[in-house]
Every structure is written in structure tokens, then in C-alpha cells.
């Protein structure tokens with residue numbers, strides 16, 4: 199079914215400018231939304247627990263910070279940008295007691311609504327503005343006069359104006375500069391989880407690490423393997439971003455293009471596609487979300503182990519040494535896990 203893509207002229211910024219917006223969380227997405235809302239003339243307050251390590255960053259930016267409960271009580275629009283695993287407790291303890299009729303509850307990703315971890319009352323708007331990119335780039339693009347595409351969805355339209363409100367919010371963070379598509383919480387959640395697991399994060403990281411391992415285990419220099427499998431990937435993906443896979447194939451050598459057609463499908467073969475389908479069905483059935491929540495409830499033993507293993511991979515050691523020599527690489531995000 200064809201989708202409608204909304205641009206700046208389709209959204210009325212004055213709607214969100216007339217609302218008090220609480221952004222709960224000041225991480226990757228939270229800081230980007232808050233700063234761009236403020237720069238778009240919207241009254242914003244940040245909600246963070248006492249003792250949150252994000253509080254000094256908010257204060258450095260001259261934004262006001264309250265507890266999540268105080269911010270929710272003050273706001274007309276409550277945007278939930280705490281981690282997905284935290285949101286259900288945050289909702290019960292701090293949002294629900296302050297979610298009076300006529301308010302709007304917003305999300306940057308649909309997981310908690312899609313899997314019914316949060317069940318808001320019927321007399322509030324429930325909507326989503328989900329940028330299709332990392333928060334730090336959402337902010338960087340906004341500052342540069344550009345935007346990251348976003349999805350909007352309305353789960354409950356108690357006011358009759360939830361879609362217009364969501365589009366107005368999306369405009370304030372730069373989304374309608376690039377294009378905003380209306381979807382459902384179900385479609386956003388399932389496609390977003392699939393994209394990050396199979397392609398963007400899980401798939402891409404495993405492809406890079408495995409390529410690096412094959413070259414280094416065969417005796418080639420780790421520095422060469424790093425440039426070949428990680429650094430150059432950005433340059434190749436930039437071409438796809440600009441003009442699709444065809445533009446990348448136009449720019450690389452005919453030798454590379456022949457290797458692409460004849461070898462690529464052997465790497466990402468039918469069994470990989472079957473595995474991707476299995477991953478999608480685990481998302482749709484809720485199995486992935488159950489695993490995520492169970493691990494979080496147990497104090498994140500699996501998450502912590504995987505994060506440590508990833509950080510210790512030899513490609514990180516080689517990469518750090520090489521990146522330290524590239525003073526010209528723009529690195530506005532300094533932290534890693």
C-alpha cells in the first residue's frame with residue numbers, strides 16, 4: 199500500500215509550540231529531542247530521577263530538570279525517552295499518577311505499547327515520533343539545517359488531534375525536513391527491531407567482525423583487515439545512502455562489482471535468509487521482548503557479558519590505534535560502552 203510522506207509544509211509547528219513538553223530521559227534521543235524542541239521555540243522540561251548521571255548534561259545546556267513525576271505533572275505532552283526496559287516501571291511509578299485526561303503520552307519507539315507492557319487510560323492521546331537514526335545524528339542534522347526521517351503513529355486519539363500533534367513535534371526535531379511516514383505501533387516496533395537485529399547493528403557488526411577474523415586468522419595484518427572490513431564500509435555505505443546500491447556499483451571497479459554479484463549471495467545465502475525469517479517471527483511472537491525483559495529483571499547478566507565480549511574483540515584494539523592517528527575524523531560522540 200502506498201504511504202504518505204509528510205514534509206515541513208504538512209506540519210504546523212505552532213501546535214507543539216503551544217504545549218508544555220516533558221522529555222523523560224536525556225540520553226541519545228532525549229538530548230536530541232529536548233535541544234531541538236527548545237531551539238524550535240517549544241517549552242521543554244526534562245524528567246530524570248534524582249542522582250541520574252544525565253542531570254549535569256541537562257544543566258550544562260541550560261535546560262530545566264525535574265523528577266519524572268514532577269515533569270509529568272507539569273506537562274501537556276510527555277515524551278518517554280528512557281530505555282525501553284525502564285519504561286514500564288517509570289510509567290507505573292511516575293507517569294500514570296500524573297497522566298490526567300487530555301494529556302498526550304508520546305514514545306520514540308513502540309515496544310512497550312506493542313507488547314502491552316504499558317496500558318494507558320482511554321482519555322489520553324498515545325502517539326509516537328520515532329526517528330530512523332541514532333539520536334546524536336538526529337541532533338547533528340537538525341543543527342546543520344537537515345533532518346533524519348521519522349515515523350509517526352497514533353495508538354489512541356482521544357483529542358482528535360493526535361496526528362497533527364505528532365507531526366508538529368516531528369517538525370520541531372527536524373523530521374519533516376527529511377520526510378515523515380505514518381505507521382502503526384505494531385509496524386514500527388517489529389520493523390525497527392528486525393532492522394537493528396538482522397541488518398543495521400547485529401547483522402552489520404557480525405559481518406565486519408567475521409570478515410576481520412577470516413583475514414587475520416589467514417595471517418594478514420590486522421590494520422589492513424580493519425581498513426578493508428570496517429573503515430571502508432562507511433565509504434561504501436555512503437554511496438548507497440546517496441544513490442542506492444546501483445550508485446555504489448557504479449563507483450566501484452568492475453572487478454568488485456563482479457565479485458559482489460558472484461560472492462555476495464554466497465555470504466548472505468538462503469540459510470541466512472531463513473535465519474532472518476526466524477528472527478522476525480521471534481520479534482512478532484514477543485519472544486525477543488520476553489528475553490530482553492527477563493535479562494533486565496535479573497540484573498542484565500547476558501547483556502553485560504555480551505557487551506564485555508564485544509569490547510574485547512581484537513578489531514576494537516586495532517581500530518582504536520588506527521583511529522587515534524586520524525585526527526581529521528569528526529568524533530562528536532566520545533563515549534563507547
Ligand SMILES: NC(=O)C1=CN([C@@H]2O[C@H](COP(=O)(O)OP(=O)(O)OC[C@H]3O[C@@H](n4cnc5c(N)ncnc54)[C@H](OP(=O)(O)O)[C@@H]3O)[C@@H](O)[C@H]2O)C=CC1
Pocket residue numbers: 222223224225226227228245246247249250251252253266278279280281282284288306307328329330331332333334
Ligand atoms: N538510541 C537511539 O538513537 C534510538 C532510540 N530510540 C528509542 O528512544 C528511547 C530512548 O533510547 P535511548 O535514547 O537510546 O536511551 P539512552 O540509553 O541513550 O538514554 C536513556 C536516558 O534515560 C535516563 N533514564 C534512566 N532511567 C530513567 C528513569 N527512570 N526516568 C527517566 N529517565 C531515565 C538515562 O539517565 P542516566 O544517565 O541516569 O542513565 C538517560 O538519560 C527508547 O525507546 C529507544 O528504543 C528510538 C530511535 C533511535
Ligand SMILES: CC[C@](O)(C(C)=O)C(=O)O
Pocket residue numbers: 329330331332333390393394398399
Ligand atoms: C538501529 C538502532 C535503533 O533502532 C536506531 C538508532 O534507530 C535504536 O534502537 O537505537
Ligand SMILES: [Mg+2]
Pocket residue numbers: 329330331390394
Ligand atoms: Mg531504529
Ligand SMILES: [Mg+2]
Pocket residue numbers: 307390391394
Ligand atoms: Mg531501535
